[in-house]
Amino acid sequence: MSTGSSYALAIYEVSYDVIYTCILGLFFSVWYLPYSIPVLLVSGFVVVSWPVFFRNIWRVVPRLKANYVAVKLGKFAWFEKLFKHIEDFGKTYSEISSTMDLGSKLFTWILTVLIHCLWALAIAPFLYFQRRAVNPVLGLWTAFSAYSLMQAISMLPTPGGAGVAEYGLSLVLPPEVVVAYRIIYYFVPIASALFILAGELLK
Numbered sequence: 001m002s003t004g005s006s007y008a009l010a011i012y013e014v015s016y017d018v019i020y021t022c023i024l025g026l027f028f029s030v031w032y033l034p035y036s037i038p039v040l041l042v043s044g045f046v047v048v049s050w051p052v053f054f055r056n057i058w059r060v061v062p063r064l065k066a067n068y069v070a071v072k073l074g075k076f077a078w079f080e081k082l083f084k085h086i087e088d089f090g091k092t093y094s095e096i097s098s099t100m101d102l103g104s105k106l107f108t109w110i111l112t113v114l115i116h117c118l119w120a121l122a123i124a125p126f127l128y129f130q131r132r133a134v135n136p137v138l139g140l141w142t143a144f145s146a147y148s149l150m151q152a153i154s155m156l157p158t159p160g161g162a163g164v165a166e167y168g169l170s171l172v173l174p175p176e177v178v179v180a181y182r183i184i185y186y187f188v189p190i191a192s193a194l195f196i197l198a199g200e201l202l203k
Contacts, residue, residue, distance in 0.1 A: 016112040022046045025152020028145040032171045054093055120147035126177045146172035152193035153158035
């Protein structure tokens, strides 16, 4: 599988996470205005741009190649390779999207919602120990709103969401909970991956 095709497969899977969390980010950001304006802008842009861009990139590439500037730049070998990767990406993404039946898409959405609910609920114990979750409904609202704002603003291209993720969480949570949750959120995937890697190496 080429680089472009592999990247298309990864982006298609990630698109479920991105769209879901940004829709929630749009919803919850309304309740924390005006400080949540950055979240509102980022999540709104992503919700509109991702489906439009990735579903139509396979149509755009041939037009780019036919463009005068592209023809001139196409004389360079590296530029031709770049176009080849973009073409592979666009074709593969379109094929994956069109061949996924409704049942598969529904199952993917269910798994997406489940994993994000689990990560959001992981905030609840911190609220309990801080005595901020006396009301269960309020506690769930706080956990889900903080998580959604964090995920939505993390669409900004910083390494691991550093800086922006903390901003999203801090709109709802106290500083000590923000730090504690970010440490857990950062290291659990790393620890899980190391566990899987160790198992593969032992085989």
